[in-house]
Amino acid sequence: MKKLHLVLAFLLCSSALVSSQNFSAKVKDSESGKFLNDVTVTAVSSGKIQITDTNGNFSFDGISFPLKLKFSFIGYRSTTAIFDASEEGTIIELQRDVDVLSEVVLRSSNIPQKLLKESAAVSVLSAEDFNRVDDFNLVQNLNYVPGVFVSQGALNTNKIDIRGIGARAQYSTNRIKSYINGIPLTTAEGELTLDDFDNSYLDRIEIYKGPVSSIFGAGLGGAINLYTQRNRPDQRSVQTNFSYGSFNTRKTGVNVNYVEDSLDIAINYNKLDSDGYRDNGAYNRNSFVVTAGLLNKKGNRWDLFYNYTNLKAFIPSSLNEDDLLNSPTKAAFTWGRAEGYESYDKNILGLAYTHNFSENWKNQTSIFMNSRDGYEPRPFDILDEDRNSIGLRTNFNHETAIVGMPAKVSFGAEGMLEFYEVTTYQNLYEDFENRGSVQGNSLSNNEQDRDYINFFGQIQLELTSKLTADLGINLNTTSYDLQDNFNQNTEDQSGDYSFDAVVSPRLGLSYEAFKGKHFYASASHGFSAPTVAQTLTPEGSINTDLQTETAWNYEIGFKANWFKNRLYTEVNAYSIQIRDLLVARRIDQDRYVGVNAGKSDHYGLEFTSAYLQPLSNDASIKFLLNANLTDYTFDKFVDLGENYSGNEIPGVPEYMLTPAVEFSYKDFSANINYQMFGEMALDDSNSGSTDAYELLNFRLDYSTQITSYLEAGANFGINNITDELYASSIVTNAVGFGGSAPRYYYPGMPRNYYAGLNLKLSL
Structure with a gap:
């Protein structure tokens, strides 16, 4: 009997040793690779807490597997993960929360x-x-x-x-x-x-x-600038998601990620369909995206990006004021009868190579190709277009010293060749009842070849330990060739045109007045060249007198971290003076010509803030407030004998204010935000304006780690909770044809709901 007791005691001790083990790992920054100290690591089941040391290390004793840990650190996204015994010594990467960490x-x-x-x-x-x-x-x-x-x-x-x-x-x-x-x-x-x-x-x-x-x-x-997700080391996963919203809106997506050694691949497919809030508003989009990266033994990297989009979206068009207020779901009469829509197939392909010549010399060169094959039946005609482009961008970076001051130098070039073919046809929808758009004879046929090249350079000088200067310059040349292949009229639009070279300088200064608190000032130049359509006169010939639109931007600002990076604030004031202002003068239902109408002044004040307050190991609350005030006016603008000088520029809200609160507790998070927008002038003469409007939105998210291999999430939300009736967009300077009222307004979405589910399987 005594031996039996000893055996049982041994088995119990062995069982305890198996179920109660040790676990250690490291935590680092996902971008810089720097190991993080003072990260709070919580064992969810037991509530035990460890803090990482200066090398990012932490360990737990007397734990059982699977082990669920939560990682929290101010300025980084909280992360929860499940580990088993085989993952001892793993490295956990935390991603920066750019809402509150200006160090990004x-x-x-x-x-x-x-x-x-x-x-x-x-x-x-x-x-x-x-x-x-x-x-x-x-x-x-x-x-x-x-x-x-x-x-x-x-x-x-x-x-x-x-x-x-x-x-x-x-x-x-x-x-x-x-x-x-x-x-x-x-x-x-x-x-x-x-x-x-x-x-x-x-x-x-x-x-x-x-x-x-x-x-x-x-x-x-x-x-x-958009950036796709960066895969983490040794990540292999498949994620699916489905969302459903008001007006029979459905979105389905699949993400596949594979990372091994120096190779990373991500594939995304998503499909979005909707019946639309308004008549003739159905929408269908299929999208396919591939990103891939390959790092060689010398630290040089190849990156690939490919995107394919297939779209067919019907167009309800804009409404007059009476329809906006009383029948916002209807489509414009002619667009509804023609069943107008746009459709296209689009491809974007880019290949980049980053080469490190030395510790201080680096180059990134990319080649890219874009194509778009579009077809758009409108009430006044049918547009058939084909656009293809190819280009190259290269950028050299060098770290050095200039007159004893640390300096970073960048220089390079970007160029693009674009080939555009466009044909318009008669739309015979009125001759065929209930058939929608019907293509008739051709009305025009043009080929446009356009090219540009930018040469750029930038120097960043560390004048003192607290004062940094940025000096930049860009030289641009743009030209195009227009070939009119439609010879049924006396006006031949064919011709070559080159714009004068434009030099755009920039000077910026940043001064750290106190730790984490920076003042800055800058002066920068910008420009926009006229489109080919804008260079055509009402008679169809090329307007060789049209000038490139240019502007100077003067700006001062203050950026600061407070309370150990829990609060980030930014405020800036700017003044933009635009010269040779390009405006579109309407001469028909879908015909505009460009005019250099004069000058405009843009003055504004912008404010950004985000504050994160941890409430406990499991809960936190975040407050956000973004705002701007604007004063945009025509300084000098006379067109067709009408003087609009001093008037507000149409289509821009007088102010924007968006407070928001985000709350998270364990696996739940909630966001409630309020959007306020001011009035917008409808036209250059300021004959009317939209009403100011306010939107209240809410979203609830839940995510959980079911096993070490499986994550699940769900969300639910309501947009425009108060069911505000408003114009979310306007057609500036709209004109009524045939005695009808001008159709300025696009109705905003009424109260609408949505919900979603997602699953992620890590392999």
């Missing part, structure tokens, strides 16, 4: 720089920022950025302006440069469409506000 390094500048030290107004949106509203429309997230306004007509009808530049564009975004992983998205003509991109594969958006042509070239309003 900007990727889009030619010379990498911390946000806090950048002598420019730059806003950064993280993946978590996309969770304020639904995930059906990426660009709506930009409406939380001070100085940026997105006019939202439909899922496929979005117009972005930055500091009022681009507000007078009719139906699309122009005067803004944009890149994804360094690949240009803006066409050679300056047109931009971001509606195609999805937040499911994006990690960050960086927005430079105001004329910064010394860095990005022809972008009078600024630059929007």
Whole structure:
């Protein structure tokens, strides 16, 4: 009996030793690779807490597996993960929370720089920022950025302006440069469409506000830079998600990630369908994205990006004031009868190579190709277009010393060739009842070849330990060739045209007055060249007198961290003077000509703040407040005998204010945000304006680690809780035809709901 007791005691001790073990690991920054000290590591089941040392180490004694740990550190995203005994010694990577940590390094500048030290107004949106509203429309997230306004007509009808530049564009975004992983998205003509991109594969958006042509070239309003997610070491996973919202809106997506040794691959497919809030508003989009990276033994890297988009989206168009107030769901009469829509197949391909010549010399060179095959039946005609472009960008970086001062030097070039073919046809929808659009005879046939090249250079000098200077310059040349293949009229639009070379300098200063508190000032030049369509006169000939639109931006600002990085604040004031102002004069239903109408002045004040307060090991609360005040007017603007000098520039809200509160507790998080926008003038004469409006939005998220291999999440939200009736976009200077009232307004979405589920399997 005594021997039996000894055996039982031995078995119990052995069992305890098996179930009660030790576990140690390390924590580091996912971007810099630096090991992090003072990270709070909590064992969820027992509540035991460990703090990482200066080398990022932590360990637990007397624990059982599987082990669920939560990692918390101010300025970083809280992370929960499940480990088994075989993962002893693993390295956990924490990602920076760009809402509260201004130390994040900007990727889009030619010379990498911390946000806090950048002598420019730059806003950064993280993946978590996309969770304020639904995930059906990426660009709506930009409406939380001070100085940026997105006019939202439909899922496929979005117009972005930055500091009022681009507000007078009719139906699309122009005067803004944009890149994804360094690949240009803006066409050679300056047109931009971001509606195609999805937040499911994006990690960050960086927005430079105001004329910064010394860095990005022809972008009078600024630059929007998109970056896809970066895979972590040894990550192999499959993630699926499904979302459903009001108006039968459905989104399905799949993400596949594979990382092994020096190779990383990510594949994303998503499909978005909606019946639409308004008549003739159905939407269908299929998107496929591949990113890949390969690091060789010498530390040099190849990166690949490919995106394919197939879209068919019907167009309800704009409404007059009576329909906005009484029948906001209806489509414009002619667009409804013609069943007007746009459809296209788009491809974006880029290949980049980063080579380290030495510790102080580096070069990144990328080649890129874009194509778009589009077809758009409108009531007044049918547009058939084919656009193809190819380009190259190269950038050298060198760290050195100039006159004994530490310096960083960047120089390079970007060039693009674009080939555009466009044909218009008669739309015979009125001759065929209930058949929608029917293609008739051709009305025009043009070929446009356009090219540009930018040469750029930038020097960053550390004048003292606290004062840094940035000097930049860009030289741009732009030209095009227009070939008129439609010879049924006497006017032949064929011809060559080159714009004068434009030199865009920039000077910026950043001064650290106190630790973590920086003042900055800058002066920068920007420009936008006219589109081919704008260079044509009403008679169809080329207007060789049209000038490139230019501007100077003067800015002062203050960026600061407070309370050990829990609070970040930024305030800036700017003044932009635009000369040779390009305006679109309407001469027919879909015909505009460009006019250099004079000058405009843009004055504004922007404010950004984010405060994170931990409440306990499991809970935290975050407060955000973004705002801007604007004063955008025509300084000198006389057109067709009408004097608009002193009037407000139409299409821009007088103010924006967006307070928000985010609360997280264990696996739950909630966000409630309030958006307030001021009045917008409808036209250059300021004959009327929209009403100011306010939107209240709410979202609840839940995520949990079910096993060490399986994660699950769910979300639910309500947009426009108060069911506000408002105009989310306007057509500036709309004209009524045939005695009808002008159709200025796109109705905003009423109260709407959405919910989503996702599963992630790690292999």
